Amino acid sequence: MSTRTEAVYDELRRELLDLSGQFEPGQRLKLLPLAERFDASQSVIREALTRLAEQGLVVATPQHGFSVRELSVPDLADLTRVRVQVESLALRQAIQSGDVAWEAAVVAAHHTLDRTPVDNATGGFNEDWAEAHRAFHQTLLAGCGSPRLEGMVTSLRDSAELYRRWYWALAHDHARDIAGEHRRLRDCAVTRDPDPAVAVLTKHIERAPRELIAYAQHHGLDGGPPQKPAKRPTATLGP
The missing domain is CATH 1.10.10.10 (Winged helix-like DNA-binding domain superfamily/Winged helix DNA-binding domain)
Known part of the structure; x- marks a missing residue:
């Protein structure tokens, strides 16, 4: 290019x-x-x-x-299912085969993410947080040892980015402890505990799409009639 x-x-x-x-x-x-x-x-x-x-x-x-692109509930549901499958596989392989340098990189990437605020100085979404978030997840799965698998993960996460932004704009508050989820992912990775790590990652991936789909259905954004009374969901930015 x-x-x-x-x-x-x-x-x-x-x-x-x-x-x-x-x-x-x-x-x-x-x-x-x-x-x-x-x-x-x-x-x-x-x-x-x-x-x-x-x-x-x-x-x-x-x-x-x-x-x-328009918001598509079937596409988001399908994308989420595939992300869970592919990222879970990559995380298991990373935990099994990642070396000490990978562990150090995960800890460093998490430190940057944990120290970067989600909101910017004007109260809007902080693009620096988005970059730190992306870097942490990429680093977490980079230990899988498979360039093809890493490429699939990156492609799927790129496809989810616009949905994440819609979620941020439509249904955001600070009720969700996303920082705690990232800490648990870090801890499971460096202690080499794959089953809990995959469980945390699965919930982490599924949370925002589930809430966005509920919001879309509630407000008729999925092609159906809006439900009444309209209610704003309580959730925050997902993975």
Whole structure:
């Protein structure tokens, strides 16, 4: 990917994840207006959008081009099931085969995450926390010893990112002890205790999608009628 394409990709990704920003779910992403806006060729825009489609942030449809992904309950449920299976396998292998350097990296990545606030100075979502969160989970599973398995994990987590942001925007509060979940994951990893580690990871992965699906169904965002009375769920950002 060229430097120009990388810059366009980075900016589009940032805007797609900023739910109060430029784009609406389902919005068509036309090449020419984007090319004019970014002062780039349509081929650069197409390459950036193709990469974003691979990460699940946009949808590429033959004959129709690109559009912003919409909230899909079946897709989120399927994605969550597959993530649990793949990440559980990677975690078991990491605990079994990770060396001392891996243990040290897990502890260091967790320290950074634990010291990074979820909210930024203005009360919004802290992108530094998102990066520390991503790094901790990547480091935790990096000891699995399989580049292909790591690649699958990364691809699935990328596909879940927009759903995480929707969850943050729609149903966030501070009731959930996500920091405690991360501490338990760290402890299970460095003490080489795979069964409890997988149990913690499974709950960690499933919590936010379950609450987002409930929210979507409650408010008719899954294509069905909204339930009454409308009620805001009490949960916070998930994995």
